[in-house]
Amino acid sequence: MPPFRKYTIQESGAFVETVAYPPTASGPLDGLRFAVKDIIDLAGHRTSCGSPDWGRTHPPAAANALCVDQLLGAGARCVGKAICDELAFSLDGENYFYGAPLNPRAPDHVTGGSSSGSASAVACGLADFALGTDTGGSLRVPAANCGIFGWRPSHGFISTAGVTPFAPGFDTVGLLAESADLLSRAGSVLLAASVPGDVEVGALHLISEAWANADQEIRAALSRTVKLLQGLFGDKVHETSLREIDGGGAGLGLASWYETSSILQWCEMWSCLGSWVESVKPALSPKAAKFFELIKNTDRRRLGDAVRTRERYCRRLKNFLGPRDLLCFPTVPAPARFKGGVKVDRPDQPKTNYYPRTLSLTAIAGIGRLPEVSLPLAEVGGVPVGLSLLAAPGQDAYLLGVVQLVASRSGL
Amino acid sequence: MPPFRKYTIQESGAFVETVAYPPTASGPLDGLRFAVKDIIDLAGHRTSCGSPDWGRTHPPAAANALCVDQLLGAGARCVGKAICDELAFSLDGENYFYGAPLNPRAPDHVTGGSSSGSASAVACGLADFALGTDTGGSLRVPAANCGIFGWRPSHGFISTAGVTPFAPGFDTVGLLAESADLLSRAGSVLLAASVPGDVEVGALHLISEAWANADQEIRAALSRTVKLLQGLFGDKVHETSLREIDGGGAGLGLASWYETSSILQWCEMWSCLGSWVESVKPALSPKAAKFFELIKNTDRRRLGDAVRTRERYCRRLKNFLGPRDLLCFPTVPAPARFKGGVKVDRPDQPKTNYYPRTLSLTAIAGIGRLPEVSLPLAEVGGVPVGLSLLAAPGQDAYLLGVVQLVASRSGL
Structure with a gap:
């Protein structure tokens, strides 16, 4: 596949807003940028969950979601709050209120959802990786559609504190990334486990x-x-x-x-x-x-x-x-x-x-x-x-x- | 231990309010009564989480929590919304606003919390079992203090849909019961698994x-x-x-x-x-x-x-x-x-x-x-x-x- 060309924030339409959260410590993610799906709290901002009325009727977040603080504490910086599908229930990638982020690999086609802006930000080169959530496919589908890597973790192993719950028996917080290497580096921070370099495969x-x-x-x-x-x-x-x-x-x-x-x-x-x-x-x-x-x-x-x-x-x-x-x-x-x-x-x-x-x-x-x-x-x-x-x-x-x-x- | 004597609702002080939710189907819990901790939604009621201002600033629940519907669907009926410690963070069993439910086995002592009313309702014979939650001990401590059985399930196996999240990486929904038999019967409904009658023990x-x-x-x-x-x-x-x-x-x-x-x-x-x-x-x-x-x-x-x-x-x-x-x-x-x-x-x-x-x-x-x-x-x-x-x-x-x-x- 050809290397990704960089797109502007305007071309991508991935973000509800850009932000600049510096890392809180140095670590394995030094120098990397990430985006955060707009159902995951960023302190000081309203989380809209893709619905203007949700944002209006909920106060600004007092704290970052736990997963955000894990990444900031490992050296990464947060660059944007990414659009998601309305109340995170669809796989469309087209939000009636906020629009449809660009799928740069197939511009006439949707990114898929609900982690649409997270996928677009990564595929457009505006972030090295992005936090999203996946209840019924919301990380995996946009990853597939946009030609990037998407990881839905085992249920219950990445904290959902500060993430709006929709179906807690299925809700997961995970990642989208341009490369397997970036996925592993950020994933190992969230998992608090090292990813083996040398794997012996089973069936x-x-x-x-x-x-x-x-x-x-x-x-x-x-x-x-x-x-x-x-x-x-x-x-x-x-x-x-x-x-x-x-x-x-x-x-x-x-x-x-x-x-x-x-x-x-x-x-x-x-x-x-x-x-x-x-x-x-x-x-x-x-x-x-x-x-x-x-x-x-x-x-x-x-x-x-x-x-x-x-x-x-x-x-x-x-x-x-x-x-x-x-x-x-x-x-x-x-x-x-x-x-x-x-x-x-x-x-x-x-x-x-x-x-x-x-x-x-x-x-x-x-x-x-x-x-x-x-x-x-x-x-x-x-x-x-x-x-x-x-x-x-x-x-x-x-x-x-x-x-x-x-x-x-x-x-x- | 002597058989439990029955206490009145007034003596127990276990409930924010009594309710009468009939079973929605017949099943293994036919004829049994349960109480529900007031951080678990009951349709049509405000969930207060032990804090009057939480109740005031949140709308009445539109649906029962999933665990409540599981029990109603197995033949049990819900008889009360049980007091809990303020915002579920303490182990006290004494709520500044709602009072301290009775520990009938040791009336001068607290029930412990935060599932205080659930434990009191069971120990006082007002319910056969009760739903509670346990983040840092909120089922186990009142069970121990009140001389009943308390089960904190494996994390992530009983749905928390309709249960107010406090620390989702640790939050669990579980049960209090007067006997091991009742604990198993209700537990097997929540788990959707049969409890083995004949167990071979390990170490x-x-x-x-x-x-x-x-x-x-x-x-x-x-x-x-x-x-x-x-x-x-x-x-x-x-x-x-x-x-x-x-x-x-x-x-x-x-x-x-x-x-x-x-x-x-x-x-x-x-x-x-x-x-x-x-x-x-x-x-x-x-x-x-x-x-x-x-x-x-x-x-x-x-x-x-x-x-x-x-x-x-x-x-x-x-x-x-x-x-x-x-x-x-x-x-x-x-x-x-x-x-x-x-x-x-x-x-x-x-x-x-x-x-x-x-x-x-x-x-x-x-x-x-x-x-x-x-x-x-x-x-x-x-x-x-x-x-x-x-x-x-x-x-x-x-x-x-x-x-x-x-x-x-x-x-x-």
């Missing part, structure tokens, strides 16, 4: 339902990378189905992972946001208004089954995955949509059933509390797509080490 | 620093139980030091666990509450006002070291503990204080250095993300004290099974 499982769920063009574009992985993992590459992981029975496919994670996230989001929506009656985009109607009316008696299914899948994944084993599949099932979807119905917008298909892929790490990294390893028609590697819960440092290895072998 | 590690940290009277009172455990675990009972778990080197003792967890929790709490405190300028008890001054002024450059130490301890514990191994030590280092500490300086209040000593014990599960259950297995001078068992992260169902076994062998 690599290509999840068959997830591959089948992706466009033929994406499978073809990633085939070169799969060959590379076969070179690295040798005879430990397997085609594995989710049914097999779920005990080999007549278990349900990817649709059940998607449905389970949707119900849980909808109920959690209404528990977290419902009181504010009902009392403030905020200005919402038509899409958000529709979404809140949907989650408000979710039958919460379905929760029992959904929690049971989630925990069963989670336990099965945990028992299946050894500490060095990985799952692998395309991050997104289709390339990024054209821009304009939020305000305009574009006739050239292909009907791809994009949301259910994408959320089916992102649900695997969400349900399983697994770490996942999207690597920018291919393009389809000039639009970047990503390949995802997932590890066992808590194996984030190992996963980041594998990502560095794969990236260097791929010439990234 | 039991009596943590030497934690035992040394407790009053001689507590160690003596628990010695009968330790003998019982030796009968169950046989030659797999070991005296183990935290230094040994931390790699056998010249590592730091319990004081370092306490200090690490304090710094992290203070920083997280200021990230979560600081904006509200600074903008609303709420009425605070003198103790809370002092606490917020303290956490506001914590040097956040200490975060880097604290996160690194926490994650090292957490990894060491995880590597040390097999899936059936347990840690064991007294839940509290001293019996519950006399009532009256919040508003009156009682001359008969012994100077016990209570907070650092207690938080040193509760820090072990907090730092390690481990599940812990306090069992009501002894008394000191007529005041209940607890024995804690801790398991590896995610081994909650196994731990609840062991608790049932130990309870039945102890005649509870």
